[in-house]
Amino acid sequence: MKKLAVLALAAFAFVAHASDSACMAAAKEKKLSGAAQNSFVKKCEKDAKAKCETAATEKKLAGAAKNSNVKKCVHDTGPAA
Numbered sequence: 803m804k805k806l807a808v809l810a811l812a813a814f815a816f817v818a819h820a821s822d823s824a825c826m827a828a829a830k831e832k833k834l835s836g837a838a839q840n841s842f843v844k845k846c847e848k849d850a851k852a853k854c855e856t857a858a859t860e861k862k863l864a865g866a867a868k869n870s871n872v873k874k875c876v877h878d879t880g881p882a883a
Contacts, residue, residue, distance in 0.1 A: 823876070825842070825881060
């Protein structure tokens with residue numbers, strides 16, 4: 803039950819930081835708004851998370867170290883990375 807609560811908080815924190823992400827900055831740079839902005843950011847962050855998960859696995863990270871690394875990586879990764 804505690805793990806579920808931690809995962810829920812982590813998901814909330816991830817969404818809360820979406821407005822600060824490199825993907826959001828790229829969407830604003832492209833002058834996107836509304837549904838187009840939301841769609842762009844969602845896809846951008848999904849793609850970034852996949853790349854960051856792969857990189858963390860290649861670094862043989864696990865647990866909290868992996869989660870922290872992926873979170874920072876996704877935040878820092880833009881659409882071109």
